[in-house]
């Protein structure tokens with residue numbers, strides 16, 4: 001879509017022999033385009049912006065200023081400031097180039113996809129660059145639920161791939177350790193795709209028996225098996241026109257892999273107990289934390305299925321590969337977990353978080369932050385409130401580690417009889433430090449409500465004084 005209207009624009013501008021101050025006609029032309037556009041000269045100076053740009057990026061007039069100053073608050077072009085520069089790339093290639101940037105906007109820093117096309121004068125030389133700016137609402141500072149938070153180069157590269165593949169119908173395979181945001185990215189791809197008005201349907205394939213998998217996916221007719229009292233719609237049908245997300249695809253046993261392959265290849269399926277062949281219409285996104293290629297090599301995963309689902313692989317980086325995103329993630333988690341509580345985090349606590357390796361990735365960071373919120377009495381999360389699973393500590397905060405020595409039990413180390421309330425508090429503290437899951441899981445394991453757990457933990461003496 002964009003390429004064709006860029007082309008029209010390009011011709012029109014060339015015909016008009018654009019002068020350093022673009023004429024009224026050009027500005028009108030830009031204004032009629034729905035997406036934010038910026039016209040920049042070869043010296044990075046903005047010569048015109050359209051109405052959509054002003055609506056989205058603010059009213060202050062950027063004309064006459066440089067693009068790097070307006071979008072990045074830099075004093076020199078992006079490529080000299082460690083950023084990829086779309087204008088530079090476009091000039092070198094002599095054709096359109098797209099990059100994902102973090103721009104300063106009136107809402108704060110946001111991920112913006114910048115597409116730059118060269119505009120040539122009548123003599124064929126490049127006179128201007130026209131940029132189309134598309135803000136990725138699924139990425140940014142984490143103000144919205146389901147937003148992929150992070151500004152690191154590796155995460156941006158992933159978002160850019162997601163943005164590109166979203167426009168297509170290609171099957172996507174999301175790879176990466178557990179908790180790296182595969183499901184979040186699957187959602188974002190769906191939401192950015194033409195299928196977004198239709199449903200996004202997810203199935204976790206781990207631990208599903210063959211029968212269950214088949215009836216979940218394809219549905220069943222009434223009486224298809226004992227207990228099938230009525231007809232059930234399967235997920236393939238529910239995903240009609242939309243996206244089907246198969247999580248933990250590496251856990252699908254061989255018998256089910258054949259059925260999945262048949263579905264993808266034929267695009268048809270039958271409900272369990274049904275005879276009618278139904279047409280499937282979905283975009284497939286699969287995810288796994290396993291090394292699927294190695295599984296293919298070992299004969300544990302069908303090669304033909306692997307090639308079907310692996311049209312466009314995207315590997316999500318582990319959190320330890322993008323530590324620079326940790327402060328932003330923490331800020332976003334605090335805002336989301338406790339919107340009513342104005343929490344801050346000390347630099348010592350952030351340092352401790354930044355030095356950790358996160359085998360559980362963002363999910364683990366989330367648990368750590370939530371745990372710290374429970375342990376902190378006031379508004380400030382300190383290093384001693386950061387408690388790793390199994391007492392794992394990092395060298396970043398040895399003092400805090402000693403101070404926050406967990407109570408490992410027995411609950412009365414000196415052997416004296418203690419008031420029950422005291423023992424309960426010590427036990428809760430011990431359990432919250434050891435428990436690997438989230439607060440809800442801990443409450444369940446303890447057989448109490450989350451609310452009760454929260455209240456009782458809030459009564460626990462500050463870390464260090466009860467140990």
Ligand SMILES: Nc1ncnc2c1ncn2[C@@H]1O[C@H](COP(=O)(O)OP(=O)(O)OP(=O)(O)O)[C@@H](O)[C@H]1O
Pocket residue numbers: 142146147148149150176177178179180181182183184185247287288289362363366
């Ligand atoms: N970049 C990110 N920004 C904000 N939150 C994130 C990000 N990545 C992951 N999360 C959060 O971390 C948790 C785990 O994410 P998600 O379920 O998408 O991971 P996953 O890779 O699918 O994990 P699994 O393989 O275990 O299913 C979720 O609460 C999600 O919101």
